[in-house]
Amino acid sequence: xxxxxxxxxxxxxxxxxxxxxxxxxxxxxxxxxxxxxxxxxxxxxxxxxxxxxxxxxxxxxxxxxxxxxxxxxxxxxxxxxxxxxxxxxxxxxxxxxxxxxxxxxxxxxxxxxxxxxxxxxxxxxxxxxxxxxxxxxxxxxxxxxxxxxxxxxxxxxxxxxxxxxxxxxxxxxxxxxxxxxxxxxxxxxxxxxxxxxxxxxxxxxxxxxxxxxxxxxxxxxxxxxxxxxxxxxxxxxxxxxxxxxxxxxxxxxxxxxxxxxxxxxxxxxxxxxxxxxxx
Amino acid sequence: xxxxxxxxxxxxxxxxxxxxxxxxxxxxxxxxxxxxxxxxxxxxxxxxxxxxxxxxxxxxxxxxxxxxxxxxxxxxxxxxxxxxxxxxxxxxxxxxxxxxxxxxxxxxxxxxxxxxxxxxxxxxxxxxxxxxxxx
Numbered sequence: 001x002x003x004x005x006x007x008x009x010x011x012x013x014x015x016x017x018x019x020x021x022x023x024x025x026x027x028x029x030x031x032x033x034x035x036x037x038x039x040x041x042x043x044x045x046x047x048x049x050x051x052x053x054x055x056x057x058x059x060x061x062x063x064x065x066x067x068x069x070x071x072x073x074x075x076x077x078x079x080x081x082x083x084x085x086x087x088x089x090x091x092x093x094x095x096x097x098x099x100x101x102x103x104x105x106x107x108x109x110x111x112x113x114x115x116x117x118x119x120x121x122x123x124x125x126x127x128x129x130x131x132x133x134x135x136x137x138x139x140x141x142x143x144x145x146x147x148x149x150x151x152x153x154x155x156x157x158x159x160x161x162x163x164x165x166x167x168x169x170x171x172x173x174x175x176x177x178x179x180x181x182x183x184x185x186x187x188x189x190x191x192x193x194x195x196x197x198x199x200x201x202x203x204x205x206x207x208x209x210x211x212x213x214x215x216x217x218x219x220x221x222x223x224x225x226x227x228x229x230x231x232x233x234x235x236x237x238x239x240x241x242x243x244x245x246x247x248x249x250x251x252x253x254x255x256x257x258x259x260x261x262x263x264x265x266x267x268x269x270x271x272x273x274x275x276x277x278x279x
Numbered sequence: 280x281x282x283x284x285x286x287x288x289x290x291x292x293x294x295x296x297x298x299x300x301x302x303x304x305x306x307x308x309x310x311x312x313x314x315x316x317x318x319x320x321x322x323x324x325x326x327x328x329x330x331x332x333x334x335x336x337x338x339x340x341x342x343x344x345x346x347x348x349x350x351x352x353x354x355x356x357x358x359x360x361x362x363x364x365x366x367x368x369x370x371x372x373x374x375x376x377x378x379x380x381x382x383x384x385x386x387x388x389x390x391x392x393x394x395x396x397x398x399x400x401x402x403x404x405x406x407x408x409x410x411x412x413x414x
Binding site: 052053055056058098099101102104146148152154155156157159161223 | 314316320323324325326327337339374375376377
């Protein structure tokens with residue numbers, strides 16, 4: 001059976017959370033931070049980006065810049081969860097051989113904005129270096145302009161479409177702290193988006209509605225983008241809230257030596273009693 | 280914790296993949312080259328040039344996943360056509376393929392008599408042919 005990538009990530013997330021739940025059982029997480037705001041700027045290298053068409057994959061390798069903001073709730077020292085807001089943009093030109101027939105040149109521009117849920121699990125954490133596995137599930141609004149021509153400049157495609165879709169981004173981050181609030185991250189990522197595309201051009205020629213009413217498979221198809229590779233990001237974080245140091249305060253109270261009203265230390269009234277007995 | 284994980288693992292085996300394959304043949308009977316494009320980009324057909332009096336064939340496999348043991352899974356309704364909607368451009372005098380010549384619909388021929396017992400779980404083959412010809 002073909003393994004569904006979404007189910008795999010879902011299960012991996014459950015497994016990760018389960019393992020960490022065990023690990024942190026004895027950890028005094030109540031002394032750490034609660035809520036933080038993050039703002040990050042990222043750059044993803046122009047490789048591994050493609051549009052998954054039904055007939056073939058269309059390479060759209062160009063650089064992507066993204067701006068990401070989040071409001072993160074820290075569950076424990078290892079798990080963070082929160083809302084994320086993302087904006088990305090990119091453009092570029094690709095050339096590929098289509099159908100072993102002709103050279104197809106593709107000019108693409110994309111613009112996306114979205115928001116959703118982010119889960120960040122720290123696999124390794126030290127003061128200046130950490131490794132984290134991050135997942136973001138977002139609803140995105142995506143605008144893409146796509147022009148394709150042959151080398152003889154015959155127009156093949158000229159589309160600009162705007163659509164809403166679902167996006168899943170999984171990435172492994174190597175985070176280097178450069179200051180108390182700033183980190184630089186090396187990113188390995190996999191991003192997959194599905195857009196629900198409705199081509200209104202069809203209705204102007206024929207009424208094909210009956211042909212496309214299908215509960216099982218959709219001949220209209222949906223646009224799918226995938227992008228994997230490497231990137232770099234700079235993140236700025238600000239903690240808004242901190243939990244009370246309950247354990248520390250209790251310990252301090254316990255260890256404090258009671259004082260008399262005049263400030264002198266009060267000695268213990270207990271006396272050692274020697275108990276003797278006979279068998 | 281472990282039981283939750285094992286329960287989640289069982290989800291992997293709850294669904295099953297189904298599919299059909301549709302085989303298309305496009306025949307160009309004209310004495311000039313044509314450019315064939317699907318006007319629905321999301322369907323993912325890369326435009327193809329077909330030389331004069333030449334033929335182009337391609338097949339598409341449509342797969343979908345649904346939960347196992349669904350009672351109506353073995354019936355493929357005639358309306359579930361995997362239909363292409365092609366635009367055909369002649370090369371023209373300037374060889375720029377700028378003039379839309381025909382607008383064609385291509386869908387698979389279904390073996391109607393076998394529909395009630397058609398098992399789409401198996402890889403069922405469908406065929407259709409588009410002939411590009413002059414006025």
